[in-house]
Amino acid sequence: MFDISLIRFIPKNTKIPFINMRVFAIGLSLLAIIVSIFLYSTKELNYGLDFKGGTVWEFDIGEQPTDAITSDIREIGNSLGLGDVTLQTISQKEHDHDALRLAIGKQPALEGDENDDRAQQSALGKVKTAIMAKYPDTVQRGVQSLGTKVSGELKKRGAIAVILALVMVLLYIWVRFEWQFGLGAVAALAHDVTLTIGVFALTGQEFNLSIVAAILTIVGYSLNDTVIVYDRIRENLRKFKKMPLAEVLNLSINDTLSRTIMTSFTTLLALFALYFLGGPGLHGFSFAMIWGVFVGTYSSIFIASPILLLLGVNRGGLQKEG
Numbered sequence: 001m002f003d004i005s006l007i008r009f010i011p012k013n014t015k016i017p018f019i020n021m022r023v024f025a026i027g028l029s030l031l032a033i034i035v036s037i038f039l040y041s042t043k044e045l046n047y048g049l050d051f052k053g054g055t056v057w058e059f060d061i062g063e064q065p066t067d068a069i070t071s072d073i074r075e076i077g078n079s080l081g082l083g084d085v086t087l088q089t090i091s092q093k094e095h096d097h098d099a100l101r102l103a104i105g106k107q108p109a110l111e112g113d114e115n116d117d118r119a120q121q122s123a124l125g126k127v128k129t130a131i132m133a134k135y136p137d138t139v140q141r142g143v144q145s146l147g148t149k150v151s152g153e154l155k156k157r158g159a160i161a162v163i164l165a166l167v168m169v170l171l172y173i174w175v176r177f178e179w180q181f182g183l184g185a186v187a188a189l190a191h192d193v194t195l196t197i198g199v200f201a202l203t204g205q206e207f208n209l210s211i212v213a214a215i216l217t218i219v220g221y222s223l224n225d226t227v228i229v230y231d232r233i234r235e236n237l238r239k240f241k242k243m244p245l246a247e248v249l250n251l252s253i254n255d256t257l258s259r260t261i262m263t264s265f266t267t268l269l270a271l272f273a274l275y276f277l278g279g280p281g282l283h284g285f286s287f288a289m290i291w292g293v294f295v296g297t298y299s300s301i302f303i304a305s306p307i308l309l310l311l312g313v314n315r316g317g318l319q320k321e322g
Contacts, residue, residue, distance in 0.1 A: 025302035036198020048208030062137030218292030
C-alpha cells in the first residue's frame with residue numbers, strides 16, 4: 001500500500017529504544033509523584049468557590065457586557081483584597097442582553113466575631129458598592145450562598161468520581177486484554193491524575209469543579225492513547241511469537257508513534273487557542289488539559305508499556321479479537 005500522506009512529521013519505521021529508557025523514565029515519574037504528594041500534603045490546593053464555599057451575586061448592568069466591561073468589573077472585584085473573584089456571563093431569556101454572575105470565595109471571620117456570614121455579607125457589600133459606583137444602572141438579580149457542608153460534599157463526590165473512573169478503566173482493560181494490561185493502564189492514569197493535582201498545588205491555580213471535569217477528560221484521553229498502543233502490542237505479540245517481549249513493546253510503540261504525536265499536537269493546538277483566547281473563566285480547565293495531554297502521552301509510552309515487561313504477558317491467553 002502506498003503512503004499518500006502529504007506531510008509526514010515523524011519518519012516511517014522509527015526504531016527509538018523507548019523500553020531501554022524505562023528505568024530512567026519510571027524513576028523520574030516516581031520522583032514527580034512523591035513531590036506531588038508532598039506538595040498536596042503540605043500546601044493546600046487553592047480551592048475555588050465550589051469546594052470552600054462563598055457567595056454568588058447575579059446582576060444586570062443595564063447594557064450588553066463586553067470584554068472590556070467584564071475585565072473592568074473583574075479588576076474592581078480583585079482590587080478589594082477579597083481573594084480571587086470570578087466572573088461569568090449568563091444569558092437572560094427575558095432581556096435582550098446578558099447578565100453577570102460574580103463569585104466571592106469564603107471570607108475569614110471578622111476580628112472578634114465568630115460568625116462567618118457577617119464577613120461574607122461585608123465582602124458582598126464592598127463589591128456591590130464599588131461596582132454600582134462605576135455602573136449606576138446595576139440591578140441585582142439574585143444572591144446565592146454555598147456553605148461549607150455543600151462544598152465538602154462536592155469535594156467528596158469529585159474524589160469518588162475520579163476513583164470510580166479508574167476502577168471502571170481497570171475492569172474494561174481487564175476484560176478486553178488481560179489483567180496485566182489493566183494494571184498498566186490504571187498505573188498510567190493514576191500517574192496522570194497525581195501529577196495534575198501536584199501541578200495545581202505547585203502553581204496555586206484555582207481548583208474547582210471544572211478542574212475535576214478536566215481530570216476526568218484527561219483520564220479518557222490518556223486511556224485512548226494507551227489502548228491504541230496496547231492494541232498494537234497485542235497484534236505484534238501474535239505476529240512475532242518468538243520475538244522477546246521488550247522488542248515487541250519497542251516495535252509497537254514506534255508503530256503508533258506518528259499517530260500518538262499527531263493526535264497530541266492537534267489537540268494542543270485547540271487547547272492553546274482555548275487558553276489564550278477563551279478568557280479567564282477557561283484558563284484553569286484549558287491549563288489542566290494542556291498538562292494532561294503532555295503527561296498522558298508520556299505515560300502511555302513510558303509507564304503503561306514498561307509495566308507489561310515487569311508483569312509479563314501470557315501470549316497464549318491473548319484474545320484473538322478486541
